[in-house]
Amino acid sequence: MNYFYKFKTQLMKKQFFLYAAIGLLFAGCEKSAPGSAELKTADEISIVVIGASTAAGRGADPIDSAWVNRLRLMTASNPKTLKYINLAMGGYTTYEGMPTGFTKSGRPAPDTARNITKALSLHPDLVMITFPSNDIANGYAADEVMSNYARMTTLLDSAKVPYILFGTQPRNLADSVKRVVLKQTSTAIKSLYSNRANDYFDAFATSSLTIKPELSFGDGIHVNNKGHYIIVQTVLNHPVFKAVIAADSTALSRY
DSSP: OHHHHHHHHHHHHHHHHHHHHHHHHHHHHHHHSTTOGGGOOTTEEEEEEEESHHHHTTTOSSGGGSHHHHHHHHTTTOSSEEEEEEOOOTTOOTTTTSOTTOOOTTSOOOOTTTSHHHHHHTOOSEEEEEOOSHHHHTTOOHHHHHHHHHHHHHHHHHTTOOEEEEOOOOOOOSOHHHHHHHHHHHHHHHHHHGGGEEOOHHHHBOTTSSBOGGGBOSSSSOBOHHHHHHHHHHHHTOHHHHHHHTTOHHHHTTO
16 A cells, blocks of 8 residues: 555656646747747737738848838837737738638638738737739739728727738739729728728839839839838838837827
8 A cells, every 4th residue: 555655656746747847848839939929028019011022022132121121120219119020921912811711712722820810819019911913913803802801901900900901013914904903902992991001002103004113123023122112111101000109099099
């Protein structure tokens, strides 16, 4: 009996230390996880970007000239620390940004590591959504794009998370109808989302709705450093962005 009791006691001690070690291991993993809630402090404002190649930095050289990186540098002295999490990926459409679990036949599935669901899981103070031209270039209808944005922004509204929805950009598409659709989509975003939209289509477009040569990266799709600079200025001057970084809840209540 004594031997059994002694054996059981030793076993329980070993189990205790094993579970304690496992607990410490998982605790360490949670603290190091990128974007985890534990990394956010009371004096920190978290800004998440979802989108495609322009937001990922394509067209900028060096990469510090990309608009998200410029924004990070230009707001480094903000009284509250601004934490930028860029989930954008080249080639993506609004479908990759759709909520986890969304499906539509013949369309890409959401990327669960870079979509709106992921963005919300990071407890953001602001989400910026920007898919400039891939949807229309791939032949998706403007109505599809607007429907996708409606799903994303409904989730943000429900979570009471401020957002900025970027309009489209011109692209040197051979199909002139698609170029017109890009312009019409940007106009629709501006009309529907008002102060939460960020529309700079005309600043980038020629009369034929292609990219202005002085702003073109040279591939007919992306803008160069000058174009990225224009984008960052529109963000810095955007009323929602200014209200968020100032932590002005009164101003945000208007949007």
